[in-house]
Amino acid sequence: MQEKVLELLESRKLSELKVMLSEENPTDIVSYLENIPQNELILVFRILPKELAAETFVEMDSDMQMLLISAFSDKELRDVLSELFVDDAVDIIEEMPASVAKRIIRQADAQTRKDINLILAYPDDSAGSIMTTEYIALKRDMTVESAFVKIRSVGLDKETIYTCYVTDSRRRLIGVVTAKDLLLSAPEQTIGEIMEENVIFSFTTDDKEDVIQTFEKYDMLALPVVDTENRLIGIITVDDIIDVIQEENTEDIEKMAAISPSDKTYLKTGIFETVKSRIPWLVILMLSCTFTGWIIGAFESALAVQTALIAFIPMIMNTGGNSGSQTSVTVIRALSLGDIAFKDVFKVFFKEFRVSLICGAILSVTNYLKILLLDILILGENITNTVALVVSFTIFATVIFAKIVGCLLPIGAKKIGLDPAVMASPFITTLVDAVSLLIYFTIASALLSL
Amino acid sequence: MQEKVLELLESRKLSELKVMLSEENPTDIVSYLENIPQNELILVFRILPKELAAETFVEMDSDMQMLLISAFSDKELRDVLSELFVDDAVDIIEEMPASVAKRIIRQADAQTRKDINLILAYPDDSAGSIMTTEYIALKRDMTVESAFVKIRSVGLDKETIYTCYVTDSRRRLIGVVTAKDLLLSAPEQTIGEIMEENVIFSFTTDDKEDVIQTFEKYDMLALPVVDTENRLIGIITVDDIIDVIQEENTEDIEKMAAISPSDKTYLKTGIFETVKSRIPWLVILMLSCTFTGWIIGAFESALAVQTALIAFIPMIMNTGGNSGSQTSVTVIRALSLGDIAFKDVFKVFFKEFRVSLICGAILSVTNYLKILLLDILILGENITNTVALVVSFTIFATVIFAKIVGCLLPIGAKKIGLDPAVMASPFITTLVDAVSLLIYFTIASALLSL
Numbered sequence: 001m002q003e004k005v006l007e008l009l010e011s012r013k014l015s016e017l018k019v020m021l022s023e024e025n026p027t028d029i030v031s032y033l034e035n036i037p038q039n040e041l042i043l044v045f046r047i048l049p050k051e052l053a054a055e056t057f058v059e060m061d062s063d064m065q066m067l068l069i070s071a072f073s074d075k076e077l078r079d080v081l082s083e084l085f086v087d088d089a090v091d092i093i094e095e096m097p098a099s100v101a102k103r104i105i106r107q108a109d110a111q112t113r114k115d116i117n118l119i120l121a122y123p124d125d126s127a128g129s130i131m132t133t134e135y136i137a138l139k140r141d142m143t144v145e146s147a148f149v150k151i152r153s154v155g156l157d158k159e160t161i162y163t164c165y166v167t168d169s170r171r172r173l174i175g176v177v178t179a180k181d182l183l184l185s186a187p188e189q190t191i192g193e194i195m196e197e198n199v200i201f202s203f204t205t206d207d208k209e210d211v212i213q214t215f216e217k218y219d220m221l222a223l224p225v226v227d228t229e230n231r232l233i234g235i236i237t238v239d240d241i242i243d244v245i246q247e248e249n250t251e252d253i254e255k256m257a258a259i260s261p262s263d264k265t266y267l268k269t270g271i272f273e274t275v276k277s278r279i280p281w282l283v284i285l286m287l288s289c290t291f292t293g294w295i296i297g298a299f300e301s302a303l304a305v306q307t308a309l310i311a312f313i314p315m316i317m318n319t320g321g322n323s324g325s326q327t328s329v330t331v332i333r334a335l336s337l338g339d340i341a342f343k344d345v346f347k348v349f350f351k352e353f354r355v356s357l358i359c360g361a362i363l364s365v366t367n368y369l370k371i372l373l374l375d376i377l378i379l380g381e382n383i384t385n386t387v388a389l390v391v392s393f394t395i396f397a398t399v400i401f402a403k404i405v406g407c408l409l410p411i412g413a414k415k416i417g418l419d420p421a422v423m424a425s426p427f428i429t430t431l432v433d434a435v436s437l438l439i440y441f442t443i444a445s446a447l448l449s450l
Numbered sequence: 451m452q453e454k455v456l457e458l459l460e461s462r463k464l465s466e467l468k469v470m471l472s473e474e475n476p477t478d479i480v481s482y483l484e485n486i487p488q489n490e491l492i493l494v495f496r497i498l499p500k501e502l503a504a505e506t507f508v509e510m511d512s513d514m515q516m517l518l519i520s521a522f523s524d525k526e527l528r529d530v531l532s533e534l535f536v537d538d539a540v541d542i543i544e545e546m547p548a549s550v551a552k553r554i555i556r557q558a559d560a561q562t563r564k565d566i567n568l569i570l571a572y573p574d575d576s577a578g579s580i581m582t583t584e585y586i587a588l589k590r591d592m593t594v595e596s597a598f599v600k601i602r603s604v605g606l607d608k609e610t611i612y613t614c615y616v617t618d619s620r621r622r623l624i625g626v627v628t629a630k631d632l633l634l635s636a637p638e639q640t641i642g643e644i645m646e647e648n649v650i651f652s653f654t655t656d657d658k659e660d661v662i663q664t665f666e667k668y669d670m671l672a673l674p675v676v677d678t679e680n681r682l683i684g685i686i687t688v689d690d691i692i693d694v695i696q697e698e699n700t701e702d703i704e705k706m707a708a709i710s711p712s713d714k715t716y717l718k719t720g721i722f723e724t725v726k727s728r729i730p731w732l733v734i735l736m737l738s739c740t741f742t743g744w745i746i747g748a749f750e751s752a753l754a755v756q757t758a759l760i761a762f763i764p765m766i767m768n769t770g771g772n773s774g775s776q777t778s779v780t781v782i783r784a785l786s787l788g789d790i791a792f793k794d795v796f797k798v799f800f801k802e803f804r805v806s807l808i809c810g811a812i813l814s815v816t817n818y819l820k821i822l823l824l825d826i827l828i829l830g831e832n833i834t835n836t837v838a839l840v841v842s843f844t845i846f847a848t849v850i851f852a853k854i855v856g857c858l859l860p861i862g863a864k865k866i867g868l869d870p871a872v873m874a875s876p877f878i879t880t881l882v883d884a885v886s887l888l889i890y891f892t893i894a895s896a897l898l899s900l
Contacts, residue, residue, distance in 0.1 A: 217477050
C-alpha cells in the first residue's frame, strides 16, 4: 500500500489517491505516510476529507504532527483543532515544544481553549488529566424521544454517545443512561424513570491506577469524572484507558528493571535518551556494591585460607536475588492490580514466610546433595562436608531473608507514598547480596572456626 | 454495607434485602457476599432478580461459584445459564473441576452447548478462546429502521449492541455498522449504504497478543472474529480485552521474574501452589551457577594470591546483570507491544551496542575513580592501580556483552517460537555472571600475570 501511495503521489494522481485513502482507516493511513518528506506529507493531508484528516492527525506520532503543524496555515490548524476531541488535543499539546503548544492553544476557540487549560492543569497521574469534556448530558425530565433528538444533534462531536449522563440544574451527576437503555425503552418514558442512579464515578484528583481498577472491576465503556461537589467535569472512555493501562504497565516493568520510564516507543528513543534513562540506576547500584566489597574485604584473609568458599559466592547471591525478586515482583503486581493493600501486610508476610521456609529447605537440600554427589563424588573437588553444610545453611537463611524483604519493602514503599515498583529486583538484589554474604561468613566463621 | 446485608439476613428481612440489593451493582454485591456460609449465600442469590443474579454470578470467583452450583437445582442452574453470555459461561466452566463442568454443559440448551464446545475447542491463547458468539448480524439490504427493530428485539441478549456486523447469505463478514452510524442516519437508508466495508477483524486462530495490539491500534469497542473462509464466528468486546491485557501483562511480568504464571490472585493462591510456581526456576538457576563456581574454582589459587580481586566479584556480576536485564526487559516489552519485530534485529543490535559503549565507558570510569578516591585514597585499602584497571576494563567489556545478549536472546527466542519473556533478568543474569567472571579472570591474568 505504501508504495501505491508514493506512486500516485509522484505521478500527481491526487484525486485517485484521495478516493483510495478515503476508504482507509486513520491508523493505516499514518503507516502509509511514514518517511514521506514534509512537502508531500502536507499535500496528502490536504486532500483528505476534513474529519478523516483530523482522525489521522491524532494517530500520528509527535514528530509527524510537528512536521505538519509547522506547515499548517493558522486556518488549517484551526480546522484540524475544531475536529479534535479535547483529550486528544491535550495529548498532542503535551508532546510539543512550548512555542508550538502556545500556537495551538492560541488557535483554539474560546471554549476549547478553556477545556484544554482545564485538563492541562490536572496533575499528570490524575483522572482529570486523561478525561475529555465532550460528553452527552441529559436532564431527568426529558423523554427518551427527546433524548434521541439531542443525541442526533450533538452526537457527532461527542467522544461517546453510548453512555449519557444525567445532571441536575447545578450540573451535579445524578444518573447514567446507556444507549442500550434508550433503545430498549418506550419513546415516551422519561430519563428519570429509566436512569441508573447508582453511578460509578471518579474524582478529578483520583489516581490513574484507581481509574484503571474501576474500569476492570465494573466493565465500563466510559467513566464520569466529578469534582468535590459532585459536578460532572468530564468522562474517560475505554479506548483511552487501554492506552493508559499499557503505559502504566510499561512504566512498572521499566521501573522493576531499574530504568527511568520514558513515554516514547523503543525505536523512537534516541541513544542518549536511552543512556539517560538507564545510567543513573546502574551507577547507583554499582556504587552500592561497595558494601558487599567491604564485607568480602573483611573476610579476605579467611577466604585466602578456605578458598573453596569463594566459588559459592555467585550461587548464593544469585539464589538470594532470584528468591527476593520473585516475591517483590509478585507483591508489586498484586498491589498495582489492587489484589492486596497495606491492611494485608500480615497475611502477605505470613504467606511469604511459609513459602520461604519450603523453598529454602528444598534449595538447601538440593544444594547439599549436589555438592556431595557432583562436586565431591563425581568431580572429586576438594570440598569438605562442613563447607557443604555452611553453604546449605546460608542458602536456607538467605532465601527466608530475601522473601521477607521482597514482600515488606514494596508494601512499605506504597504505605509511605513511594512507587512500589522501584523496590523490585535490582534494589532488592543489592540488599540481599550484602546480607547473604554476611550470613555466609558468619556461619562459615562459626562452623569452620575461621 | 456488608454488615447491613448480614443484619437483614439474620433477622430474615428478605424483602427489604431484595429491594436494597436490586439497586446495587453486581460487582459490589459480590463483595458484600464474601465469607457468607453456603446456605445463606444461596438464600441471597435466590431473592435477586433473575438478570441481576446471573450478572452477579459472573463476577464471583470460582470458589463462590462452585459453592452455589453445588447448591443449585438443575432448574436453577439452567436459569442462570440461560442468562449468561457464552464467553462468560466458558470462563466459568474452564475454572471448574471436570464433574461440575460436565453438569453445567449438560444443563445448557442445545445451541448454547454447541457454542460453548466451539469456544472450548480453540487453543488457550487464541482469539477464538476469548470470543463470544452473541453478536448482532444485519443484512446489506435492510433499512436503518428495520435494523433498529432487530436491535430492539434481540439486543437484550447480545454482548454489545453498539457494533453490528453485516453478513452475506453465507455468513461471510462484509461490513460493520455502529449504533452511532445508525442513530445519525435517516430511517430509510439501507445498511449497505452506510456500512463500513473496510472491516478490521481477527482470525479465530490469531494469537491473543495480536488481538490486544489490534484493539490498541484501532481503538475499537468490539472486534469481529472470522474463520479461514471469512465467515463471522464471534466477537471480542473491549471489556473482556482489558482483562486479557492485564492477564497477559501479569504473565509477562511473572515470567520475567522466573515465576511460572498462575491465573489466581495473590491471596487466593495457596502456599504449595506458590511454591510450585517458584521453585523450578530457583532450582534450575541455582544449579546453573555450578558453572560460575567452576570458573572461580579454576582461578582459586590465583585469587588466594591476589585476594583484592575477590571483593569486586559481586559488583562486577551485579553491574553486568543489571545492564543485561535493562536491555532484555525493554526489548521484551517492545516485542510484546509490537513496537519491534524480528526484522528490526540489526537496528536493535546497533542501538544497544552504541548504548552499551556509552554506559560501559561511564560505569568503568566511575568505578576507576571510586576505587582511586574512596578505596585507596580515603580508606587506604591495599588495592593496586593495576587491580583498579582490571576491574574497570572488566566492567566495560561486561556491560557491552550483557546488553548485546540482553537484546539478541529475546528476539531470537521470539523468532524460534519461544516466549521472549523467559529470556529476562534471571536467565540473562546467570549467563552474564559466568561470562563476566571469565572476562575478569582473563584480563586479570594478562595484566597481573597470575
